[in-house]
Amino acid sequence: MSNEQLDQLRGQLDEVNLKILELINERAELVQEIGQLKRKAGQNRFDPVRERAMLDLIAENNQGPFETSTLQHLFKQIFKASLELQEDDNSKSLLV
Amino acid sequence: MSNEQLDQLRGQLDEVNLKILELINERAELVQEIGQLKRKAGQNRFDPVRERAMLDLIAENNQGPFETSTLQHLFKQIFKASLELQEDDNSKSLLV
Numbered sequence: 001m002s003n004e005q006l007d008q009l010r011g012q013l014d015e016v017n018l019k020i021l022e023l024i025n026e027r028a029e030l031v032q033e034i035g036q037l038k039r040k041a042g043q044n045r046f047d048p049v050r051e052r053a054m055l056d057l058i059a060e061n062n063q064g065p066f067e068t069s070t071l072q073h074l075f076k077q078i079f080k081a082s083l084e085l086q087e088d089d090n091s092k093s094l095l096v
Numbered sequence: 097m098s099n100e101q102l103d104q105l106r107g108q109l110d111e112v113n114l115k116i117l118e119l120i121n122e123r124a125e126l127v128q129e130i131g132q133l134k135r136k137a138g139q140n141r142f143d144p145v146r147e148r149a150m151l152d153l154i155a156e157n158n159q160g161p162f163e164t165s166t167l168q169h170l171f172k173q174i175f176k177a178s179l180e181l182q183e184d185d186n187s188k189s190l191l192v
Contacts, residue, residue: 005133006130006133006134009126009129009130009133010130010146012126013123013126013127013130013150014150014153016119016122016123016126017123017150017153017154017171018153018157019119020116020119020120020123020171020174021154021157021158021167021171023112023115023116023119024116024162024167024170025158025159025160025161025162025167026112027109027112027113027116028160028161028162029161030105030108030109030112031109032161033105034102034105034106034109037101037102037105038102050106054109054110054113057110057113057114058113058117061114061117062117062121063121064121064124065121065124065125065128065181066120066121066124066177066181070177070180070181071117071120071121073173073177074120074170074173074174074177075113075116075117077169077170077173078116078170081162081166081169081170084166085161085162085166
């Protein structure tokens with residue numbers, strides 16, 4: 001095996017990891033903004049219909065190599081973490 | 097609450113979701129290439145040192161709002177799914 005080839009692929013992988021990191025955090029900021037809007041309106045933050053719509057959009061746009069079920073599982077983990085972040089925000093605002 | 101404002105944020109969220117989807121699949125392709133190289137060299141696909149290095153890079157580059165521990169948990173899920181994808185590839189190649 002050419003170590004050079006492996007190092008090059010690993011370098012590309014690191015770049016992709018950092019882009020995913022940036023987007024997951026960008027996503028979290030958007031979810032926080034949505035949470036604030038919903039809190040002001042007294043709406044429940046968790047919306048299963050909206051979550052379903054997002055998962056459907058993933059399914060429609062998946063070009064592989066991951067199976068849609070795998071991707072939906074990963075996105076559910078991201079959704080769950082985002083919801084927990086909103087709950088933290090809420091607890092903090094209650095303390096002020 | 098302005099529904100228009102909520103719809104706009106949701107539109108942005110959908111766009112970010114699709115970008116994450118694309119990158120996770122791009123990442124999976126790179127992992128498949130790395131797996132093929134390693135298979136040819138008879139190397140073990142799972143490399144805990146390399147995984148640790150990727151998690152450290154996430155920690156160094158995290159600008160929030162997610163906690164580093166949350167992000168590392170999400171990335172570990174992505175790593176695990178990628179490894180399973182490599183194993184699927186391997187089983188398929190054994191069948192040929």
